Amino acid sequence: MTISITKSARQFGYIIWSSKNEHEIKKLLGNRTEVSVMFNGLSIGVKAIDWKYHRISIGYKFTRALPESATVFHITMNDDVLEVTATDDIR
Structure with missing residues (x-):
């Protein structure tokens, strides 16, 4: 699944999805309230899923350090992680 990196996502450290992507995210994550996250190959621990505001916090230190050319998050679920x-690749 691909999600755009918005200005606020980059500034505040979130993966933010729109309500039109809610069904795909639900299929990917199920009814979890938290999930282990691997960000660009680095395990950053268990993160809470904020269903009300359609986001998962990954920390602003990670997102602000991303190059400006990175425009999308590619998200997959593998072994409950x-x-x-x-990346800048929209695939």
Whole structure:
């Protein structure tokens, strides 16, 4: 799944999805309230899923350090770990 990196997502350290992507995210994450996250190959621990505001906090130190060319998050679920990769490739 691909999610755009918005200005506020980069500034405040979130993976933010729109309500139109809610169904895909629900399919990917199920009814979890938290998930282990692997961000660009680095395990950053268990993170809470904020269903009300459609986001998962990954920390602003990670997102602010991303190059400006990174425009999307590629998200996959593998062995109960949410794998997130930031890239400029829209695939």
